[in-house]
Amino acid sequence: MVHLNALALHGSLRDPVLGSLGFLNEVMGRYPEAISFAPGAPHPDFLTDLDPHRYTERFLEHLVHEEGHTPARARRLLFEYGPSRGLINKIVADALRRDQGIDVPPSSIVVTVGAQEAMLLVLRALFRTRDDVLAVANPCFVGITGAARLLDIDIVPVDENDDGIDVDALAAACATARREGRRVRACYVAPDFSNPGGNRMSPQLRTRLLDLAEREDLLLIEDNVYGFTALSGDALPVLKALDPGRRVIHIGTFAKVCFPGARVGYVVADQPVDDPGGARLLADELTALKTMVTVNTSPLSQAVIAGMLLENGGSLHALTHRKAELYRRNLGCLMDALDRHLDGVAPGIHWNRPQGGFFVRMHLPVPADTALLETSASKYGVLWTPMAQFYLDGAGDRQLRLACSYLDPEQIETGVRRLATFLTKEIRS
Incomplete structure (x- = not known):
């Protein structure tokens, strides 16, 4: 049986970024009950009422009535390579x-x-x-x-x-x-x-x-x-x-x-x-x-x-209006919870205040590495993303990213409480 030498494969396969992302996914899998501020994914509520069949039929109507295809030709367009x-x-x-x-x-x-x-x-x-x-x-x-x-x-x-x-x-x-x-x-x-x-x-x-x-x-x-x-x-x-x-x-x-x-x-x-x-x-x-x-x-x-x-109506704004409101709500909930639970927890802990998006970046007085993440997940039931993987110059080792898009306000509140307990006990110790 052939055995491939890892050093003979493309160098990108040994890139630390690939390893860190794999580790994060593995930690999330081992602690499914932990509240995760890690994934910057769309909120699951927006996935519950999707109707792909209805949307497909609406596009088929467009192909027939607006672009002049026969119904048979329009349907074939969806089944061919394209x-x-x-x-x-x-x-x-x-x-x-x-x-x-x-x-x-x-x-x-x-x-x-x-x-x-x-x-x-x-x-x-x-x-x-x-x-x-x-x-x-x-x-x-x-x-x-x-x-x-x-x-x-x-x-x-x-x-x-x-x-x-x-x-x-x-x-x-x-x-x-x-x-x-x-x-x-x-x-x-x-x-x-x-x-x-x-x-x-x-x-x-x-x-x-x-x-x-x-x-x-x-x-x-x-x-x-x-x-x-x-x-x-x-x-x-x-x-x-x-x-x-x-x-x-x-x-x-x-x-x-x-x-x-x-x-x-x-x-x-x-x-x-x-x-x-x-x-x-x-x-x-x-x-x-x-x-x-x-x-x-x-x-x-x-x-x-x-x-x-x-x-x-062919509008991205119309499509995203309700989603944008939820994400702004979540970001506001996260900022409010951080202010209430983490203000003054330990010297050197601070965070930015974005006006939109999914993410807040937090600075710690200690390395926010995979070992600290493991402790946070196993002992305190809260997950986050180490920031070091996003930097190219070795910086960011004392920063973490909090994503709020995937959570509900109650989860955000509970998660920040856990985060405050974790930081109080682990950073001050």
Whole structure:
């Protein structure tokens, strides 16, 4: 029987991030009764009344009455492989134009298997040599850093502050790369309530970032998963809506606004590509890559998502209004409970105060490592996520992330009480 040498497999398989995520899942499995602030998942209440059959029928009606297909042809479209670019691109384009001010033709959109595939396709297309590096906010969502490591793309961390990514530090990173004979090809940013930092970029910072991208000839990969949780009237324009130079590649997902099991995301890639064979868009290149990765995104899953949008007038805002209210409620409950139960528990414990999103970041005076997490779960019945895995420079070892999206107010209250007991007994001892 053959035995494979672990050192002969791709280096990404030994990445600490993969191990830490596996450990977190394993701990959650061993302590199912613990209250978990770990998963940034949609609230289960939004999964109980889903009716995929009804949504699919609504999309079939659209194909027949709006796009002119016969009923038989419309139904066949859901059972075949389908176009690699996607089946619901026009519906997605209309929603983005209506609700986010992103005015692009359907041909510039690729419907993907979640946002994760979109990230992988974009990185594979953009990064040709090891001289191209990816800048990311530090701390950063592990999905993008993990995809970069799978593709052997070098990553440059750029610190965040309370206002989002440090634009001056990004400019310095670009200058350093040039001196080394390299270039920052793209920068990944999450402008609204980033995971895990919870920061939100101000309007001024968004403008500065776009100006820097133009000066430095770099692309911005925008991930705006949590923007829908902003207070009504407090929404800020996404970077792509402020992008006359087409510097922004916009990535989105329906996991949070519809449901994650559909595994449907999208990428807006309207950048022209000079090609002797004729005019092309970056979306065309991503489509070509997708044919070799997943062939296409499930037409049935796309039909369900499209039906949900159509039932809500084709509007993402209408679809997410009730969800956003619940997530803002949960975040408020978490902040209130932290203020009541943890204020003054021990020196050096403090947390940020995001205005939206799913996450709160807490600082401790001791390492928030897997050993401390094990103690928290086994002795006190409360789970959280160590922040070190989100950093690329060894920082964050004394921080943890609390996610509140998956819980009810009673669970949040009980969980914070347990967290306070845990911190009081373990940090002071």
